[in-house]
Amino acid sequence: xxxxxxxxxxxxxxxxxxxxxxxxxxxxxxxxxxxxxxxxxxxxxxxxxxxxxxxxxxxxxxxxxxxxxxxxxxxxxxxxxxxxxxxxxxxxxxxxxxxxxxxxxxxxxxxxxxxxxx
Amino acid sequence: xxxxxxxxxxxxxxxxxxxxxxxxxxxxxxxxxxxxxxxxxxxxxxxxxxxxxxxxxxxxxxxxxxxxxxxxxxxxxxxxxxxxxxxxxxxxxxxxxxxxxxxxxxxxxx
Numbered sequence: 001x002x003x004x005x006x007x008x009x010x011x012x013x014x015x016x017x018x019x020x021x022x023x024x025x026x027x028x029x030x031x032x033x034x035x036x037x038x039x040x041x042x043x044x045x046x047x048x049x050x051x052x053x054x055x056x057x058x059x060x061x062x063x064x065x066x067x068x069x070x071x072x073x074x075x076x077x078x079x080x081x082x083x084x085x086x087x088x089x090x091x092x093x094x095x096x097x098x099x100x101x102x103x104x105x106x107x108x109x110x111x112x113x114x115x116x117x118x
Numbered sequence: 119x120x121x122x123x124x125x126x127x128x129x130x131x132x133x134x135x136x137x138x139x140x141x142x143x144x145x146x147x148x149x150x151x152x153x154x155x156x157x158x159x160x161x162x163x164x165x166x167x168x169x170x171x172x173x174x175x176x177x178x179x180x181x182x183x184x185x186x187x188x189x190x191x192x193x194x195x196x197x198x199x200x201x202x203x204x205x206x207x208x209x210x211x212x213x214x215x216x217x218x219x220x221x222x223x224x225x226x227x228x
Contacts, residue, residue: 101170
């Protein structure tokens with residue numbers, strides 16, 4: 001069964017850092033590019049970051065560029081999101097998603113909640 | 119990187135058809151045939167319904183169909199069922215390996 005399981009979400013102080021993980025199973029992880037998508041409370045989904053199969057190409061939405069770093073460890077079948085200098089606006093559920101053919105996200109995890117609060 | 123515009127809510131009676139619009143720009147929806155649609159029940163993982171504007175993944179009901187004209191894509195749900203109550207999001211490839219999602223539409227079955 002194809003599965004994505006996010007972890008690492010917690011309460012963090014403004015200006016703090018956090019690393020999210022997304023463990024993949026049931027498919028050949030290093031065949032697929034991956035993205036992080038977030039949903040702030042009461043808001044819609046927002047694409048945050050993307051990484052290609054090898055980790056050699058990363059992209060970010062403007063609001064997180066320079067603060068967030070996406071990476072992956074294909075030996076561990078795990079995707080990461082390092083989040084630094086967190087602000088209130090980063091409070092959200094964070095989902096990892098597997099990009100399949102035709103630039104669609106075939107599979108998503110159930111998300112992990114990040115709360116930025118003093 | 120502004121969100122694609124969707125109606126906040128769409129409703130219909132069981133058995134009816136509804137259409138959700140998704141308006142972008144000539145840099146995203148209008149530029150690429152890479153529009154996808156997702157169903158999201160809060161607390162669950164979003165689910166892919168449509169990819170490449172019109173194509174359905176294996177296992178997705180034919181009641182879901184997609185189309186595109188210019189900068190606007192649409193999702194039609196035919197034969198509306200109670201279990202279709204959910205949030206729906208469009209997504210477009212926006213070039214240079216970036217993506218933009220829609221503002222989301224809450225579908226209610228009356």
